Amino acid sequence: MAQEGTLSIKGIFEEAGNQVLFMFRFFRNIFRFNFEWNELIRQCYMIGYKSFPLVAITGFIVGFVMTLQAEPTMKEFGAESYIPRMVAVSLIREICPVIIALICAGKMASGIGAELGSMKVTEQVEAMEVSGANPIQYLVVTRILACIFMVPLLTILAEGLGMAGSYSAVNISGHVSPTLFFNKAFSSVAFGDLLPSFIKTVFFGYAIGFVGCYKGYNSDRGTESVGVAANSAVVNASLWIIVIDGIAVQITNALGY
Amino acid sequence: MKATSGQKVRTGVFAIAGLVLLIGAIFLIGKKQNMFGDTFHIYGTFKNVGGLQVGNNVRFVGINVGTVESIKIISDTMARVDMIIRDKVHPFIKSDAVASIGSDGLMGDKLISIASTSENATVIKDGGLIATLNPTDFSKIISRVEEIADNAQVITDGLADIATQISSGQGSIGRLLYSDDLSKNLEGSVNNLKKGTAGFSENMTALKHNFLLKGYYKKKAREKEAAANMAAGDSTSQMSKKEIRKAERKARKESN
Numbered sequence: 001m002a003q004e005g006t007l008s009i010k011g012i013f014e015e016a017g018n019q020v021l022f023m024f025r026f027f028r029n030i031f032r033f034n035f036e037w038n039e040l041i042r043q044c045y046m047i048g049y050k051s052f053p054l055v056a057i058t059g060f061i062v063g064f065v066m067t068l069q070a071e072p073t074m075k076e077f078g079a080e081s082y083i084p085r086m087v088a089v090s091l092i093r094e095i096c097p098v099i100i101a102l103i104c105a106g107k108m109a110s111g112i113g114a115e116l117g118s119m120k121v122t123e124q125v126e127a128m129e130v131s132g133a134n135p136i137q138y139l140v141v142t143r144i145l146a147c148i149f150m151v152p153l154l155t156i157l158a159e160g161l162g163m164a165g166s167y168s169a170v171n172i173s174g175h176v177s178p179t180l181f182f183n184k185a186f187s188s189v190a191f192g193d194l195l196p197s198f199i200k201t202v203f204f205g206y207a208i209g210f211v212g213c214y215k216g217y218n219s220d221r222g223t224e225s226v227g228v229a230a231n232s233a234v235v236n237a238s239l240w241i242i243v244i245d246g247i248a249v250q251i252t253n254a255l256g257y
Numbered sequence: 258m259k260a261t262s263g264q265k266v267r268t269g270v271f272a273i274a275g276l277v278l279l280i281g282a283i284f285l286i287g288k289k290q291n292m293f294g295d296t297f298h299i300y301g302t303f304k305n306v307g308g309l310q311v312g313n314n315v316r317f318v319g320i321n322v323g324t325v326e327s328i329k330i331i332s333d334t335m336a337r338v339d340m341i342i343r344d345k346v347h348p349f350i351k352s353d354a355v356a357s358i359g360s361d362g363l364m365g366d367k368l369i370s371i372a373s374t375s376e377n378a379t380v381i382k383d384g385g386l387i388a389t390l391n392p393t394d395f396s397k398i399i400s401r402v403e404e405i406a407d408n409a410q411v412i413t414d415g416l417a418d419i420a421t422q423i424s425s426g427q428g429s430i431g432r433l434l435y436s437d438d439l440s441k442n443l444e445g446s447v448n449n450l451k452k453g454t455a456g457f458s459e460n461m462t463a464l465k466h467n468f469l470l471k472g473y474y475k476k477k478a479r480e481k482e483a484a485a486n487m488a489a490g491d492s493t494s495q496m497s498k499k500e501i502r503k504a505e506r507k508a509r510k511e512s513n
Contacts, residue, residue: 042260045268052271153275160278186285190312194282 022214026144029137039142047108047143048150052157054107055100059158062099063091063165071173084181085188087166092189096159097197098245101204104151105237109212112143113233116216117226125217140213147209152201192257200248207240289324295344298326299381301356301369301389306336309358309367315340316370322346325369340369340387350387351378357390479508 066087074080116139119125128135167181212233219229260268288294306328315323323342331337342350353374360367371387381387422428426435433439465474483505 038260041265041268044272045260045264049264049267049271149272153272156275156279156282159282182285186282186289189282189286189289191283191286194286198279 018218019214022140022217023210025136026140026210026213029134029141030145032134032137034137036138036142039138040145043142043146044150047111047146048154051104051107051150051154054103055154055158056161058099058103059096059161060165062095062158063087063162064169065165066090066095066162067166067169068172071169081184083170084166084185088163088185088189089193091159091162091166093193093197094245096162097155097201097204098241100155100158101151101201101208101241102238104147104154104204105208105211105241106234108147109208109215109233109237110230112147112209112212113216113219114226114230116140116143116213117219117229120217120219121221121223121226135217140217143213144206144209147212148202148205151205151208152198155201156198192252196248196252196255196257200245203244203248204241207244208237211237211240296323296341297344297347297383298339298341299350299383299385299387300337300339301387302331302335302337303358303389304334304336304391306338307358307367309338309369313366314361314368315342315356316368317342317346317350318373319370320346322371338369347383348380349373350381351375352381352385353378354381354387355390356387483508 067083070083070086071080074083074086116125119139125135125139128138163182163185166185167176167178170176170181215229215233215236219225309325309328311325311327313325314321315325323340326339326341328339329337340356350371351373354371355374356369356371358367359370423431423434426432464470
């Protein structure tokens with residue numbers, strides 16, 4: 001019952017060891033011959049493209065709401081012209097990467113965990129092994145890589161839509177030309193804001209894919225284990241996202257960005 | 258399960274849209290930092306950069322034309338600020354232009370503004386040195402204000418002492434305002450003066466009756482009378498000048 005997490009020290013180490021071994025198997029299988037490109041693209045479609053509406057709506061509304069919330073305070077200080085910069089920097093540096101990753105954890109990690117868990121229950125994974133196919137390469141590598149590729153892309157799109165949301169919120173109270181708005185927004189954004197957050201989302205994607213696959217692949221045989229795998233995948237992936245974010249902030253601060 | 262052609266196309270479009278946005282953002286940020294397009298470099302040395310940071314704007318005639326590329330300390334009192342500027346404005350920045358550090362609005366970022374001083378000077382060289390004006394050091398101003406405040410305190414302390422002394426009746430002004438002695442003395446002096454003048458008028462009366470001076474006083478009285486008659490008879494009396502002289506001579510004889 002590795003995924004339910006035993007509280008004994010031995011159990012914790014066993015779980016950690018299993019995860020490390022699973023990680024090695026993943027990295028080893030990336031560079032294997034006969035890579036499943038077709039499956040990777042299908043997973044990108046299922047994971048990335050199908051999550052786009054959810055992410056787009058979230059990004060737009062986050063930008064819109066942030067602007068409306070910031071406006072009264074900024075007005076008090078006579079610093080309304082700083083709203084685009086403030087929204088751009090906060091969306092790009094922190095808000096969009098974390099919120100989108102948490103949403104992806106809810107959608108992708110649970111989906112992968114439930115899918116692989118049900119395959120395990122119905123013994124499809126064993127059947128693949130018996131038929132000579134490599135289930136890790138076909139099921140795990142493609143899903144984790146799809147998450148690694150798609151989460152940063154979804155975050156970038158959400159940031160763009162968040163800025164569009166902010167622009168529409170600014171235009172509720174008065175007209176500002178898009179050129180002026182985006183010039184102001186990008187006047188304070190530097191590479192030091194964009195690149196660390198982009199790199200961070202790659203790790204978020206890896207955490208979502210890895211936790212989902214691990215929980216699903218190592219689920220038990222019972223029917224309820226599918227639900228357990230999906231649930232613990234979401235919880236663990238969300239936790240990992242917050243932990244990675246904390247580490248990333250420390251690293252970017254230490255590097256001076 | 259194989260990915261269908263439709264799935265592939267949609268995934269491709271989605272990925273390209275994300276990448277275009279990423280590249281667009283990189284281009285916008287890079288453009289702001291003058292990473293693309295032709296540029297040239299100049300540098301200036303400042304005693305105090307006043308919080309200027311790498312990436313701050315460089316302005317020429319109020320237009321953002323470049324950014325601060327690097328700030329290095331070159332000695333214990335000097336910092337070198339390297340600027341990267343768009344090539345399009347190169348012909349307008351002359352060798353005698355002056356760079357100064359200012360700030361964008363009340364709560365804005367620091368920036369360098371370049372001002373021309375003459376039109377006829379030669380164009381500044383790529384990598385050349387630009388003259389600088391050091392920014393106002395607010396700590397210095399504050400220390401000056403502190404000095405002034407200290408002086409003001411010394412002065413007000415002195416004034417307070419003087420006021421206390423006056424109110425306690427010390428010193429000339431204090432005595433003048435608060436002591437009765439002076440007014441009493443003045444009153445005594447006035448009384449003495451009155452007595453003195455009374456004595457003097459008595460002496461004068463005695464003198465008038467003295468035989469040595471009697472003639473003098475009589476003569477004075479006659480002249481006074483004559484003058485009064487002259488004034489009264491200026492319009493009415495028809496006496497000639499001769500007659501007047503006669504009368505005068507007669508009066509003199511009589512008095513003798």
